Amino acid sequence: MAETVHSPWxxxxxxxxxxxxxxxxxxxxxxxxxxxxxxxxxxxxYLKQNGLEGFKDIWPMPxxxxxxxxxxxxxxxxxxxxxxxxxxxxGPISPAGNVPVYKANGLQAYVVTLVTYLGLWWFGIFDPSIxxxxxxxxxxxxxxxxxxxxIFLYLKGHIAPSSTDSGSSGNAIIDFYWGMELYxxxxxxxxxxxxxxCRFGMMSWAVLALTYCIKQYEMNGKVSDSMLVNTVLMLxxxxxxxxxxxxxxxxxxxxxxxxxxxxCWGCLVWVPSxxxxxxxxxxxxxxxxxxxxxxxxxxxxxxxxxINYDCDRQRQEFRRTNGKxxxxxxxxxxxxxxxxxxxxxxxxxxxxxxxxxxxxxxxHYVPEISAAFFWTVPALFNHxxxxxxxxxxxxxxxxxxxxxxxxxxxxxxxxxxxxxDKVRYRVIxxxx
Numbered sequence: 001m002a003e004t005v006h007s008p009w010x011x012x013x014x015x016x017x018x019x020x021x022x023x024x025x026x027x028x029x030x031x032x033x034x035x036x037x038x039x040x041x042x043x044x045x046y047l048k049q050n051g052l053e054g055f056k057d058i059w060p061m062p063x064x065x066x067x068x069x070x071x072x073x074x075x076x077x078x079x080x081x082x083x084x085x086x087x088x089x090x091g092p093i094s095p096a097g098n099v100p101v102y103k104a105n106g107l108q109a110y111v112v113t114l115v116t117y118l119g120l121w122w123f124g125i126f127d128p129s130i131x132x133x134x135x136x137x138x139x140x141x142x143x144x145x146x147x148x149x150x151i152f153l154y155l156k157g158h159i160a161p162s163s164t165d166s167g168s169s170g171n172a173i174i175d176f177y178w179g180m181e182l183y184x185x186x187x188x189x190x191x192x193x194x195x196x197x198c199r200f201g202m203m204s205w206a207v208l209a210l211t212y213c214i215k216q217y218e219m220n221g222k223v224s225d226s227m228l229v230n231t232v233l234m235l236x237x238x239x240x241x242x243x244x245x246x247x248x249x250x251x252x253x254x255x256x257x258x259x260x261x262x263x264c265w266g267c268l269v270w271v272p273s274x275x276x277x278x279x280x281x282x283x284x285x286x287x288x289x290x291x292x293x294x295x296x297x298x299x300x301x302x303x304x305x306x307i308n309y310d311c312d313r314q315r316q317e318f319r320r321t322n323g324k325x326x327x328x329x330x331x332x333x334x335x336x337x338x339x340x341x342x343x344x345x346x347x348x349x350x351x352x353x354x355x356x357x358x359x360x361x362x363x364h365y366v367p368e369i370s371a372a373f374f375w376t377v378p379a380l381f382n383h384x385x386x387x388x389x390x391x392x393x394x395x396x397x398x399x400x401x402x403x404x405x406x407x408x409x410x411x412x413x414x415x416x417x418x419x420x421d422k423v424r425y426r427v428i429x430x431x432x
Contacts, residue, residue: 008171014262022270023143023269024059026139026269026274027058027060027140028043029273029277029385030135030139031043031058031136033277034283034284037284037285038285046058059140060136060137062140062141062145063141066134066137066140066141067145069131069134070138070141070142070145073200074200076116077195077200077203078190078199080108080112080113080199081194081195082189082190084105084109085103085108086103086104086108087103088104089101089104090102091254091255092250093341093347094183095341096163096165096341096343097341097345098163098164100163102191102249104246106198107242107243107245109199110203110206110238110239110242113207114206117207117210118210127218128211128215129211129214129215131211132211132212132283135280138272139269139272142268142269142272146264146268146269147261147265149268150265153181153259153264154175154176154260156184157179161181162183162184162185163181163182165181165182165183166182166258168180175260178258179257179258179260179262179263179264180258180259180260181258192264193253193254193259196263197253197263198241198248200267200268201266202267202271204276205234205238205271208280209231209234209235209238209276210231210235212231212282212283213227213231215283216283220286224282224289225287225288225289225290225294226282226287226288226294227282227286227378228294229297229301229375230282230375230378230379233298233371234279236305237308237375240308240309244312244313244316247316250319252403252407256404274392275389277385277386277388277389278375278376281379281383282386285379287378289378297377297378298374300374301371304371305371307367308371311363311364311367314357315352315357318350319350322350323350323352332354332355333353335350335351335353335419335422336349336351337351337412337415337419338412339411339415349412353422353423358423359423360425360429361401361405361419361420361425361426361427362400362401362426363427363429365398365401366428368397369393372390373390376389376390401426401427402426405420
């Protein structure tokens, strides 16, 4: 039986919103950034005057070149996922008692991807400007193609699940939206969630960040300091992600959220469009920050990314050593929590209550949101739209924190209450 993450009412509302509002929002965001000077009011006035016909006119149809770019990128990343060497990594024990096994080669795939992309540009084989010039068509193709892919995941979950960590809630809409399989694979080795979340979603973010930088250079003959700060911070963050990719496989996205429309459509469409949007805005709106301000923003962003990394490193080291490590120079404080698997087996987990994790239960979200602000703020404040990603990320992570707390409360019971008594704040120390 699949676990319902939210109430059916909220699931229906969320799904209808995603299906009806998010696809047009992706296209409207692209149109506003690229063709309406980044102005929400300009787009609003256009739609007000031209109505639905005007909206149809600005929605680009997926073109053969868009499909070709997506297919080449997807096939290249799938090949790297399967072919590159990597250490064997075991994920956390699943609710059904399974231990997923991965090949940790994300950093190698990331380096090969960026070197290949820059090499193709440098030697005049492929111009990344083509990607930017066909961005609307690419997003349109991703909107439709990813929906079809999610139907495939739904059917696969019914017909050929990859493990016992799968099942139906009895409601087709919930099954489609939240997913049926926790670890869907094609064959024995190709993990679908690693591909959608990491190798397509996060990798496309890095590729598009470079694309926007190169496009601005080709348009203006130089890259503005605002674009440099934005691109460097995004690439450092994404490098941190792939450096730590095996740690990501232990997080809620992979270990608890099933592969459905919510997470897979989000990674295939929302990440390449919304997450990259500050850079998309800066292509046509180069801001000259000046060296002191640019360096200050860069250093603040780098500090946030480091703290975010150190939070994850602390918890990973704590788990790896079974609590036999030092946190900030001292032995860690912890709670030993027992829980039952779906098979009725009793197991124990250690809950870390010191270091960054003694400040709040999800403190790592604070530097993550702050880092997103610092790679957006080079756009300054002429328009609101570049900041949509920061607002969205804040809502997403606060919701994730609540869902994770609810799940842990259900899993650990009285031990989770002890943990919350010791670490009182959910995200922001002293506030929330």
